[in-house]
Amino acid sequence: MSQSAMSETYDFLFKFLVIGNAGTGKSCLLHQFIEKKFKDDSNHTIGVEFGSKIINVGGKYVKLQIWDTAGQERFRSVTRSYYRGAAGALLVYDITSRETYNALTNWLTDARMLASQNIVIILCGNKKDLDADREVTFLEASRFAQENELMFLETSALTGENVEEAFVQCARKILNKIESGELDPERMGSGIQYGDAALRQLRSPRRAQAQSAQECGC
Amino acid sequence: MAADVHKKKSWEVPNGSLAPGDGQHAERSESPTPGLAQGTEPGAGQEGAMFVHTRSYEDLTSPEDGAAAARSPEERRGEPAEQSSMEQISKDFSELSTQLTGMALDLDEEMRAGKEGKLEPSPQTARRDSVLSGKEEEDVTMDAWRSHRKHVFVLSEAGKPVYSRYGSEEALSSTMGVMMALVSFLEAEKNAIRSIHADGYKVVFVRRSPLVLVAVARTRQSEQEIAHELLYIYYQILSLLTWTQLNHIFQQKQNYDLRRLLAGSERITDNLLDLMAHDPSFLMGAVRCLPLAASVRDAVSSSLQQAKAKSLVFSILLSGNQLVSLVRKKDQFLHPIDLHLLFNLISSSSSFREGEAWTPICLPKFNSSGFFHAHISYLEQEMDLCLLLVSTDREDFFTVSDCKRRFQERLRRRGVQHALHEALRTPFYSVAQVGIPDLRHFIYKSKSSGLFTSPEIEAPYVQEEEKERLLGLYQYLHSRAHNSSRPLKNIYFTGPRENLLAWVTNAFELYVCYSPLGTKAGAINAVNKLMKWIRKEEDRLFILTPQTY
Numbered sequence: 219m220s221q222s223a224m225s226e227t228y229d230f231l232f233k234f235l236v237i238g239n240a241g242t243g244k245s246c247l248l249h250q251f252i253e254k255k256f257k258d259d260s261n262h263t264i265g266v267e268f269g270s271k272i273i274n275v276g277g278k279y280v281k282l283q284i285w286d287t288a289g290q291e292r293f294r295s296v297t298r299s300y301y302r303g304a305a306g307a308l309l310v311y312d313i314t315s316r317e318t319y320n321a322l323t324n325w326l327t328d329a330r331m332l333a334s335q336n337i338v339i340i341l342c343g344n345k346k347d348l349d350a351d352r353e354v355t356f357l358e359a360s361r362f363a364q365e366n367e368l369m370f371l372e373t374s375a376l377t378g379e380n381v382e383e384a385f386v387q388c389a390r391k392i393l394n395k396i397e398s399g400e401l402d403p404e405r406m407g408s409g410i411q412y413g414d415a416a417l418r419q420l421r422s423p424r425r426a427q428a429q430s431a432q433e434c435g436c
Numbered sequence: 437m438a439a440d441v442h443k444k445k446s447w448e449v450p451n452g453s454l455a456p457g458d459g460q461h462a463e464r465s466e467s468p469t470p471g472l473a474q475g476t477e478p479g480a481g482q483e484g485a486m487f488v489h490t491r492s493y494e495d496l497t498s499p500e501d502g503a504a505a506a507r508s509p510e511e512r513r514g515e516p517a518e519q520s521s522m523e524q525i526s527k528d529f530s531e532l533s534t535q536l537t538g539m540a541l542d543l544d545e546e547m548r549a550g551k552e553g554k555l556e557p558s559p560q561t562a563r564r565d566s567v568l569s570g571k572e573e574e575d576v577t578m579d580a581w582r583s584h585r586k587h588v589f590v591l592s593e594a595g596k597p598v599y600s601r602y603g604s605e606e607a608l609s610s611t612m613g614v615m616m617a618l619v620s621f622l623e624a625e626k627n628a629i630r631s632i633h634a635d636g637y638k639v640v641f642v643r644r645s646p647l648v649l650v651a652v653a654r655t656r657q658s659e660q661e662i663a664h665e666l667l668y669i670y671y672q673i674l675s676l677l678t679w680t681q682l683n684h685i686f687q688q689k690q691n692y693d694l695r696r697l698l699a700g701s702e703r704i705t706d707n708l709l710d711l712m713a714h715d716p717s718f719l720m721g722a723v724r725c726l727p728l729a730a731s732v733r734d735a736v737s738s739s740l741q742q743a744k745a746k747s748l749v750f751s752i753l754l755s756g757n758q759l760v761s762l763v764r765k766k767d768q769f770l771h772p773i774d775l776h777l778l779f780n781l782i783s784s785s786s787s788f789r790e791g792e793a794w795t796p797i798c799l800p801k802f803n804s805s806g807f808f809h810a811h812i813s814y815l816e817q818e819m820d821l822c823l824l825l826v827s828t829d830r831e832d833f834f835t836v837s838d839c840k841r842r843f844q845e846r847l848r849r850r851g852v853q854h855a856l857h858e859a860l861r862t863p864f865y866s867v868a869q870v871g872i873p874d875l876r877h878f879i880y881k882s883k884s885s886g887l888f889t890s891p892e893i894e895a896p897y898v899q900e901e902e903k904e905r906l907l908g909l910y911q912y913l914h915s916r917a918h919n920s921s922r923p924l925k926n927i928y929f930t931g932p933r934e935n936l937l938a939w940v941t942n943a944f945e946l947y948v949c950y951s952p953l954g955t956k957a958g959a960i961n962a963v964n965k966l967m968k969w970i971r972k973e974e975d976r977l978f979i980l981t982p983q984t985y
């Protein structure tokens with residue numbers, strides 16, 4: 219899963235966050251996205267887990283740096299500290315559990331309060347494959363998404379349906395915002411960095427700083 | 437006697453939290469004698485220890501603050517110098533053995549009775565495997581529940597359930613109420629340990645405000661040892677919350693429901709209880725090393741040492757529950773208990789096997805008031821080699837993650853990966869290597885290094901039950917050897933199925949299991965031979981040259 223940071227080229231790096239109640243399938247979504255496999259022995263996430271992947275969005279290479287968070291209250295303060303630097307987030311509930319759907323407002327409050335104004339959030343109604351046990355209708359959730367200006371998809375980490383799409387759509391929206399000038403990657407805490415490919419044309423001082431920080435202590 | 441002076445000195449370190457300093461370089465005797473000074477026994481580090489100086493569980497049962505830890509219990513103060521010769525020891529053994537044979541029979545009977553009374557073949561495995569729904573809730577009225585050999589409950593001082601090993605906390609709240617009544621009845625000092633013995637059960641209470649921990653046990657463990665396990669559970673909870681946060685919460689709200697904050701951690705606590713029933717590390721209060729050629733270990737350690745970062749305090753490489761290498765910041769010592777909690781955290785979750793995890797963790801014996809941030813990852817998916825990088829800075833993920841990359845690169849460059857792979861294929865050694873026919877198994881702990889070694893448990897201890905029985909025998913000997921009112925230094929125990937010997941000095945602890953056919957004289961001879969073997973193999977079985985950044 220971990221790739222050598224040296225050899226990759228990409229145009230942008232986006233920081234992503236996966237949030238939502240414990241048990242909604244966040245870790246499985248991340249695993250499905252990165253490994254293209256369903257992780258069937260998923261344990262509770264402890265703290266945060268990190269994964270990354272480069273995707274192609276409309277001809278641009280975007281490296282997603284994804285933080286999968288633990289849903290438990292104990293880790294709330296840790297999770298909170300990750301909002302600040304996030305460009306995008308997957309907000310996950312479980313379509314077979316109304317409780318996880320009801321918790322969405324709390325998660326949103328946190329996100330709106332702590333993340334940057336411009337964070338792009340996509341709502342994911344996961345476990346789409348368990349339609350027989352559904353407790354939350356598509357319509358209801360899409361209305362909620364509209365009211366709160368979220369993108370929305372129903373996903374299944376089990377079958378892989380809409381998993382890649384969720385990440386890609388979120389990334390595409392961020393790219394659009396950059397192109398329209400609505401989002402400034404240079405702003406502190408935007409959760410966006412230029413990649414090496416983009417760096418050839420544009421020298422970002424922040425990026426250079428980050429690199430020298432990594433070299434210290436050798 | 438020089439050894440005596442040195443011993444005193446090292447115990448009286450002001451806060452009890454420093455490794456033995458001088459005297460470490462004293463000659464390492466070829467053939468260890470009973471008078472071996474601490475720091476020269478097989479397994480003692482050559483350049484200082486990497487752990488806080490521990491005294492096994494006496495250290496656990498003493499209050500958290502360092503001041504009290506330095507107060508030396510009677511047994512230590514009154515301990516005569518370890519100058520007894522081999523003859524003296526065999527004399528001691530012969531005096532004791534008569535007395536203990538009687539006890540052995542009695543123990544055996546009880547153990548047999550215990551087994552027959554047990555309804556479930558393996559109480560350890562039948563529970564809580566599903567992840568999502570938490571645990572399969574057991575009906576507390578069921579016989580199965582009653583027949584579990586040890587129940588553990590944690591509750592708040594207000595009587596609210598916090599954790600229960602079997603069955604749901606909810607259904608148990610009435611039981612909890614009764615226990616609370618008992619606790620307030622017993623209430624005296626804040627850190628009191630109390631126990632009630634009834635009907636073949638021991639009920640042990642440990643009070644660590646704002647929590648009360650209770651065990652109801654049918655095992656042959658002593659009260660002290662059960663309390664010791666409860667304290668591990670307490671520290672486990674601290675490692676998730678910190679002492680400061682725990683206290684703050686209950687100061688704000690006395691009847692707070694702590695289960696909210698501990699949600700999802702039941703598995704970690706369950707795992708700890710299972711581990712304690714199987715792994716002698718906890719009993720010994722020490723850490724076992726993966727057997728590894730010294731040259732390979734040194735290469736691993738220096739690779740780890742070079743992959744440092746400013747915020748790193750400990751870099752730990754482990755395999756299963758065995759330590760491969762540990763590098764620490766200068767002047768910072770890890771406590772074996774904290775390392776055990778880290779072992780437990782890792783073994784309780786398979787989620788670390790992929791990707792990189794970054795989690796707050798409190799090391800309660802190191803500092804119970806704050807969180808470290810641990811980077812946890814496996815080196816390769818198929819290899820049982822887990823790297824733990826403990827940092828002080830929550831924001832330092834990428835720097836620490838890069839340390840891992842650098843460590844792996846260095847390992848590759850030094851070409852030790854192959855040797856490491858080989859060592860991982862045989863993570864345990866066979867007792868046959870020692871070459872003593874009657875010898876079945878042993879546990880040897882070097883007190884100054886806080887490390888122990890032990891061969892694989894082999895036939896006739898094949899069944900899970902038999903393994904637990906063997907550990908039970910060690911527990912029994914251990915409790916006899918550490919009995920606070922009457923500690924025994926030499927114990928020879930004869931039973932129908934095996935003979936055992938325990939030998940505790942101020943430098944080491946040795947527990948040996950023999951076939952029942954051998955004689956006491958043979959057993960004592962074997963000890964000498966065994967000690968020589970351990971000395972010969974010590975650079976493979978222990979970490980003799982611990983590194984710092």
Ligand SMILES: Nc1nc2c(ncn2[C@@H]2O[C@H](COP(=O)(O)OP(=O)(O)O)[C@@H](O)[C@H]2O)c(=O)[nH]1
Nearest residue numbers: 240241242243244245246260261345374375376
């Ligand atoms: N049927 C089904 N089960 C899923 C799906 N995603 C996750 N799960 C299951 O839901 C449980 C929790 O998943 P996990 O990823 O650990 O949840 P997290 O706590 O949000 O990270 C696990 O038992 C998964 O096997 C899905 O899309 N369909």
Ligand SMILES: [Mg+2]
Nearest residue numbers: 244245262263
């Ligand atoms: Mg998870």
